[in-house]
Structures are given as structure tokens and as C-alpha cells.
Amino acid sequence: xxxxYDEELAALHRQFSQMGxxxxxAIYKSIKAFVKHDKELAKQVIEEDAKINQLEHDIxxxxxxxxxxxxxxxxxxxxxxxxxxxxxxxxxxxxxAVSISKSTIRVKGNKRNDAIEAKISKAxxxxxxxxxxxxxxxxxxxxxxxxxxxxxxxxxDEITNDIKNDxxxxxxxxPELVLGATDYMLTSSYIERIGDYVTNISEWIVxxxxxxxxxxxxxxxxDDID
Amino acid sequence: xxxxYDEELAALHRQFSQMGxxxxxAIYKSIKAFVKHDKELAKQVIEEDAKINQLEHDIxxxxxxxxxxxxxxxxxxxxxxxxxxxxxxxxxxxxxAVSISKSTIRVKGNKRNDAIEAKISKAxxxxxxxxxxxxxxxxxxxxxxxxxxxxxxxxxDEITNDIKNDxxxxxxxxPELVLGATDYMLTSSYIERIGDYVTNISEWIVxxxxxxxxxxxxxxxxDDID
Numbered sequence: 001x002x003x004x005y006d007e008e009l010a011a012l013h014r015q016f017s018q019m020g021x022x023x024x025x026a027i028y029k030s031i032k033a034f035v036k037h038d039k040e041l042a043k044q045v046i047e048e049d050a051k052i053n054q055l056e057h058d059i060x061x062x063x064x065x066x067x068x069x070x071x072x073x074x075x076x077x078x079x080x081x082x083x084x085x086x087x088x089x090x091x092x093x094x095x096x097a098v099s100i101s102k103s104t105i106r107v108k109g110n111k112r113n114d115a116i117e118a119k120i121s122k123a124x125x126x127x128x129x130x131x132x133x134x135x136x137x138x139x140x141x142x143x144x145x146x147x148x149x150x151x152x153x154x155x156x157d158e159i160t161n162d163i164k165n166d167x168x169x170x171x172x173x174x175p176e177l178v179l180g181a182t183d184y185m186l187t188s189s190y191i192e193r194i195g196d197y198v199t200n201i202s203e204w205i206v207x208x209x210x211x212x213x214x215x216x217x218x219x220x221x222x223d224d225i226d
Numbered sequence: 227x228x229x230x231y232d233e234e235l236a237a238l239h240r241q242f243s244q245m246g247x248x249x250x251x252a253i254y255k256s257i258k259a260f261v262k263h264d265k266e267l268a269k270q271v272i273e274e275d276a277k278i279n280q281l282e283h284d285i286x287x288x289x290x291x292x293x294x295x296x297x298x299x300x301x302x303x304x305x306x307x308x309x310x311x312x313x314x315x316x317x318x319x320x321x322x323a324v325s326i327s328k329s330t331i332r333v334k335g336n337k338r339n340d341a342i343e344a345k346i347s348k349a350x351x352x353x354x355x356x357x358x359x360x361x362x363x364x365x366x367x368x369x370x371x372x373x374x375x376x377x378x379x380x381x382x383d384e385i386t387n388d389i390k391n392d393x394x395x396x397x398x399x400x401p402e403l404v405l406g407a408t409d410y411m412l413t414s415s416y417i418e419r420i421g422d423y424v425t426n427i428s429e430w431i432v433x434x435x436x437x438x439x440x441x442x443x444x445x446x447x448x449d450d451i452d
Contacts, residue, residue, distance in 0.1 A: 057439045064307055071297040081290055081310070088314060088426075095422075168408055172401040182394055185408065189415065196321075200314075213283045 005070050009079065012062050013139075016083050016090075019055045020135040023090045026052065026097035027131055027194065031124030034104045034187060035117060042101035052094040059087045078211065082204040086138070089197040089204075093131065096190040096197075103183040110180035116166050120184060123159040123191045126152070130198045138201065143209035150202035150216035156195035163188040231296050235305065238288050239365075242309050242316075245281045246361040249316045252278065252323035253357055253420065257350030260330045260413060261343060268327035278320040285313045301434075308434045312364070315423040315430075319357065322416040322423075329409040336406035342392050346410060349385040349417045352378070356424045364427065369435035376428035376442035382421035389414040 026045050033041035063084040066072065072080060130149055137145040167181040167188075199217050207213050252271050259267035289310040292298065298306060356375055363371040393407040393414075425443050433439050 053441060060311075060439050064303065067293060067307075068299045068303055073294045077290065077294055081293075084307070084310065085286075085314065088311065164408070168404055171397055171404045171408075175398045175401065178394055178397045178404075182390070182397075182411065185411070186415065189412065213286050215279060 005066075005072075008062075008066055008070070009076065012059065012066065012080070012083060015055065015059050015062065016087065017135060017139055019052060019059060019087065019090050020131075020138065022048070022052050022055065023094045023097070024128065024131040024135065026094050027124075028128050030097040030100040030104070031121070031128065031191075034100055035121045035124070037104070037107065039105050042104035045101040046098050046105075049094055049098045053091060056087050056091040059083060063087075075208075078208045082208040086201045086204045089200045093194050093197045096194050099190050100187050103187050106183065107180070110183070111174070111176045112180050113166075113170055113177060113184070116163060116170065116181070116184050119159060119163050119166065120187060120191070123156060123163065123188060126156060126159070127191050127194050127198075130156070130195065134198050134201050134205075137205050141205060141208055143206045146202040146205035147216060150199045153195045153199050153217050156192060160188040160192040160195075231292075231298075234288075234292055234296070235302065238285065238292065238306070238309060241281065241285050241288065242313065243361060243365055245278060245285060245313065245316050246357075246364065248274070248278050248281065249320045249323070250354065250357040250361065252320050253350075254354050256323040256326040256330070257347070257354065257417075260326055261347045261350070263330065263333065265331050268330035271327040272324050272331075275320055275324045279317060282313050282317040285309060289313075304434045304437065308430045312427045312430045315426045319420050319423045322420050325416050326413050329413050332409065333406070336409070337400070337402045338406050339392075339396055339403060339410070342389060342396065342407070342410050345385060345389050345392065346413060346417070349382060349389065349414060352382060352385070353417050353420050353424075356382070356421065360424050360427050360431075363431050367431060367434055369432045372428040372431035373442060376425045379421045379425050379443050382418060386414040386418040 026048060029041055030045045032038065033045065063080050066080055067077070070076075130152055133145065133149050136142070137149060164185055167185045171178050171181045203214065203216050206216065252274060255267055256271045258264065259271065289306050292306055293303070296302075356378055359371065359375050362368070363375060390411055393411045397404050397407045429440065429442050432442065
């Protein structure tokens with residue numbers, strides 16, 4: 001009984017990692033497509049999102065079945081709850097990769113701005129690394145790494161805020177840039193949200209280790225008031 | 227034993243409703259503050275968000291403890307899972323009310339556009355009603371109402387897309403409007419996301435009733451490609 005149970009838990013853990021890898025690939029591809037103006041790659045991200053959503057549902061069902069059939073307590077229960085809650089964060093990271101891809105497809109000869117695109121690319125690199133690292137933290141249930149990753153979210157907020165300010169300045173100077181800069185702003189807000197979801201997953205990894213539900217970043221509540 | 231358990235479940239249900247009411251009030255106030263340019267009211271929303279976050283943590287802890295101590299199955303387990311998952315959606319709806327409030331506080335004599343503000347106000351009315359109704363659907367575990375509420379999300383997407391297009395047109399015509407219209411666009415994207423979270427809660431209410439995890443709206447994956 002315990003052996004079958006351990007195998008089911010391990011299978012759930014693998015499914016979650018697989019979903020995480022798919023989401024990270026979607027983020028990577030969506031930003032690459034945006035920066036390279038590659039509509040085919042963007043379409044691919046949109047098409048593959050259905051698989052991510054299906055996997056989320058499978059994981060959620062498996063979590064509930066494991067709880068119902070095995071009635072886990074302590075660490076096992078926390079492991080399942082961590083996966084049950086974090087799966088929604090992964091799924092929404094995937095949704096934002098889709099939103100970025102839609103921006104890429106929407107572009108029809110808009111005027112572009114290389115400096116802003118370079119900043120988006122940089123923010124994309126950072127968020128990609130955070131996405132990969134959070135999966136490592138999950139696989140190793142490494143709460144120290146999770147805390148460190150969450151602390152990087154300030155940098156994402158800084159860059160995306162900076163991009164927003166650049167867009168405002170450039171749009172004021174050049175009306176032809178309005179349409180393109182609108183997508184720059186939205187894309188950068190998607191990247192910012194992905195950072196928030198990574199932070200949420202960090203919090204669940206810390207919960208698994210400590211049994212305490214706590215917020216790791218409260219800074220982003222006030223960061224863009226000024 | 228069963229009686230204490232029923233009382234704990236009922237208490238959890240009340241806590242969730244309370245959190246839902248707080249979130250709906252935050253959304254209502256944030257949009258009112260945005261439209262009336264009321265910075266004091268906006269500050270109040272930001273300050274009160276900490277209570278919502280705390281309540282979310284309390285609810286999550288209570289869910290895990292109930293599962294561990296009572297080892298619920300079937301409908302009781304689904305009830306707890308519905309609350310465990312939906313609490314994150316409520317919390318993020320509250321976060322977006324905070325983001326809208328931050329836009330309100332940021333405004334410093336920006337040029338404004340009455341027609342666009344009227345549309346934001348209309349979108350805000352609709353999302354407020356959806357927020358109230360989803361709480362009714364939750365309290366009555368009414369999956370028919372939940373499905374109907376989810377179907378309204380298309381209208382939110384239409385209005386917010388319309389607002390975005392208006393902003394682009396007005397910014398092209400008038401550089402002085404760029405700063406204000408940027409906040410219009412972001413606020414309307416927050417309203418759009420709140421609609422997505424309401425849809426997620428609808429899906430969990432349907433899950434409670436049917437035991438099946440399914441997506442109610444897939445339209446918004448593709449709605450703004452064109």
C-alpha cells in the first residue's frame with residue numbers, strides 16, 4: 001500500500017515537473033518570437049497551451065484522488081497541497097506566454113524601437129532564468145533557493161517599470177510608435193505578472209518546508225505608486 | 227466528531243464568503259476611486275489589502291488542517307478543494323483592485339478623456355456585478371449560475387479590447403494624452419484579468435457539483451489576436 005502510494009506521489013511530482021518544463025519552454029519561445037518577430041513560433045506557443053491546460057487538470061484530479069484515497073498527513077499532505085496550489089500559477093504563466101505570443105502575431109508593420117525591444121529581451125532572459133530555477137527549487141524542495149528566487153522579483157519589477165516609462169516618453173515624441181509601444185507595455189506587464197507567479201510558487205515551496213504560509217514579497221504592492 | 231467537523235466546514239465557508247465580500251468591496255472602491263479621481267479612497271483600498279491577504283492565509287491553513295484532521299472524502303473534500311483553489315483567485319482579484327488604486331494615486335494632473343473613462347466605468351460596473359454574483363453562486367453552490375457568470379466574461383473582454391483600441395487612437399492624435407491613456411489601458415487590462423479570475427472560481431463551483439475539472443471559457447485564448 002505504502003509502496004503504491006509512494007509511486008503515485010512520485011508520478012505526481014514528475015507530472016508537475018513536466019508541466020513546469022512545458023511552461024518554461026512556452027515563456028522562452030514567446031519572448032524569442034516577440035523579439036525576433038517570428039509569428040510562426042508565436043503560433044506554436046498558442047497551439048501548445050492546450051496541452052499545458054490539460055496537464056494542469058490531470059494534476060489537479062490526481063491531487064484530489066490521492067488525498068481521498070490515501071488520506072495523507074504532514075509532509076505528504078503538504079507536498080500534494082504545494083502541487084495543487086502551484087499548478088494554477090504554472091498554468092497562468094503559460095497563459096501569459098500566450099498573451100505575449102498574441103502580441104507578436106498582432107504586429108502588422110508597426111514602427112518599432114530597438115532600445116525598448118532590447119530591454120524586453122533582457123527582462124525575458126531574467127524571467128526565463130527565474131522559471132528554470134524555480135523548477136529546480138521545486139524538484140529539490142529547496143526553500144533557500146526559493147526565497148532567493150523570490151527576492152529577484154524586485155529586479156523584474158524595476159525593468160518592467162523602466163520599459164513602461166520609456167514607452168510613455170517615446171509615444172509622446174512619436175505618434176507612429178503608439179501601436180507598437182502599446183504592445184511593448186502589455187508584454188512587459190505580462191513578464192511582470194509571470195514574476196509574481198514565480199514568487200507564489202516560491203511561497204508554496206517554503207510552505208512545504210516550514211508548514212507556514214507566508215508572503216515572500218510584499219514590496220510589489222507599492223512599487224509603482226510614484 | 228461529525229458535528230464539530232460540520233461546524234468547522236461551515237466556519238470555513240463563512241470565512242471564504244467574508245473574503246469574497248472584502249474583495250468585491252475593494253474592486254468596487256478601486257473603480258469608484260479611479261473614475262471619481264479620489265486618491266483617499268484609492269489609498270484605503272491599498273491599506274485594506276493586507277487584511278485580505280491575511281484572510282487568504284488563514285483560509286489556506288484551515289483547509290489543510292481540516293484535510294489532515296478529518297480526512298474528508300467525496301463532497302466534503304471537493305468543498306475544501308474548491309475553497310483552497312478559489313482563495314488564490316479571490317486574492318488576485320484583490321491585488322488587481324490594488325493595481326487600479328495605484329493608477330489612481332499616480333495621476334498628477336494628466337490630461338483625461340471622458341469618453342474612455344465612461345467606458346472604464348461601464349466595464350467596472352459589469353465586473354462588480356460578476357464579483358457579487360459569483361459569491362452568490364458559491365454560497366448556494368449553484369453551478370448553473372456559475373456557468374452563466376463565466377459566459378459573461380466575453381463581454382468584459384469586448385469592452386476592455388474596445389478601451390484599448392480607443393486609447394491607441396487617442397494617443398496617436400494627442401501626445402498629451404499618452405500618460406493618462408497608459409493608465410486607462412493598464413486599468414482595463416486589470417479589469418480583464420479580474421474577469422478571468424471570476425471564470426476560474428466558476429470552474430471550481432462547477433467542479434464541486436460535478437467532480438469534473440473543466441474550462442468554461444477557452445475563447446479568451448484567441449480573442450484579441452486580430
